[in-house]
Amino acid sequence: MVPLPHLMALSAAIFAIGVLGFLTRRNILVMFMSVELMLNAVNLAFVALGSRLGTMDGQVIVFFVMTVAAAEATVGLAIIISIFRGRETVQADDLTMLKW
Amino acid sequence: MLQSVIFYALAAGTIASAAAVAFSRNIVYSTFALLGAFMGVVGIYILLAADFVAMVQLLVYVGGILVLTIFAVMLTQGIGDVTISNRAVGSVPALVTVAIAGAVMLYAIAHTRWHQAALHAAAPTTYGIGNAFLGDYVLPFEVASLVLLAALIGAIVISRHEARE
Numbered sequence: 001m002v003p004l005p006h007l008m009a010l011s012a013a014i015f016a017i018g019v020l021g022f023l024t025r026r027n028i029l030v031m032f033m034s035v036e037l038m039l040n041a042v043n044l045a046f047v048a049l050g051s052r053l054g055t056m057d058g059q060v061i062v063f064f065v066m067t068v069a070a071a072e073a074t075v076g077l078a079i080i081i082s083i084f085r086g087r088e089t090v091q092a093d094d095l096t097m098l099k100w
Numbered sequence: 101m102l103q104s105v106i107f108y109a110l111a112a113g114t115i116a117s118a119a120a121v122a123f124s125r126n127i128v129y130s131t132f133a134l135l136g137a138f139m140g141v142v143g144i145y146i147l148l149a150a151d152f153v154a155m156v157q158l159l160v161y162v163g164g165i166l167v168l169t170i171f172a173v174m175l176t177q178g179i180g181d182v183t184i185s186n187r188a189v190g191s192v193p194a195l196v197t198v199a200i201a202g203a204v205m206l207y208a209i210a211h212t213r214w215h216q217a218a219l220h221a222a223a224p225t226t227y228g229i230g231n232a233f234l235g236d237y238v239l240p241f242e243v244a245s246l247v248l249l250a251a252l253i254g255a256i257v258i259s260r261h262e263a264r265e
């Protein structure tokens with residue numbers, strides 16, 4: 001029986017690593033992977049809380065988060081491929097065409 | 101006892117993989133470390149008796165999102181310059197932000213009186229999940245399928261080559 005605070009601490013640790021990766025990396029692909037890590041951390045918290053609460057709701061919400069993650073992955077990667085095809089770069093610092 | 105040992109081993113592996121994703125200088129190593137992070141989370145789902153979620157995580161994240169990410173990395177990065185293509189900037193402000201957010205999260209985790217339900221034997225979860233999807237959650241379930249369809253069409257439209265006349 002794993003104590004719930006330890007599960008939540010694991011989730012918080014993965015989330016914090018994801019935030020750190022998103023803030024420090026300048027490659028869009030790595031920023032994207034960091035977002036996936038954060039989504040996974042939140043899913044973990046949902047499943048842990050749901051299993052301790054004895055209801056199915058936590059696991060059901062995880063499926064909706066996964067749906068959004070899958071949609072984000074397909075569209076996000078399509079945008080990255082499209083940007084790379086036009087500008088030959090995936091560095092966030094080089095993509096300033098919307099900056100005035 | 102055995103459960104605790106497995107949990108801490110999985111947790112250590114997951115955190116190490118996640119750290120490799122976020123901090124590795126080589127983007128190819130980052131991508132493959134993501135596999136370790138996803139698989140660690142799968143193991144913890146199984147430990148929590150969430151069998152269906154674990155299998156869907158395996159299919160969607162490892163089988164779908166990870167393969168798609170590897171494709172994107174291989175298509176956008178020249179393999180020759182991977183080691184210099186993943187630089188980090190602004191580490192100090194990011195560290196301060198994450199330290200504050202992490203302290204708040206750990207404080208909240210440590211000071212909440214968590215509800216602890218009575219333990220019941222691990223049972224298959226598919227029955228309850230199916231009932232929830234077609235009962236209380238039927239509207240979000242249908243909207244999710246629309247979101248997926250829109251994402252599918254959007255990805256095709258965005259990433260295809262424009263036909264030149």
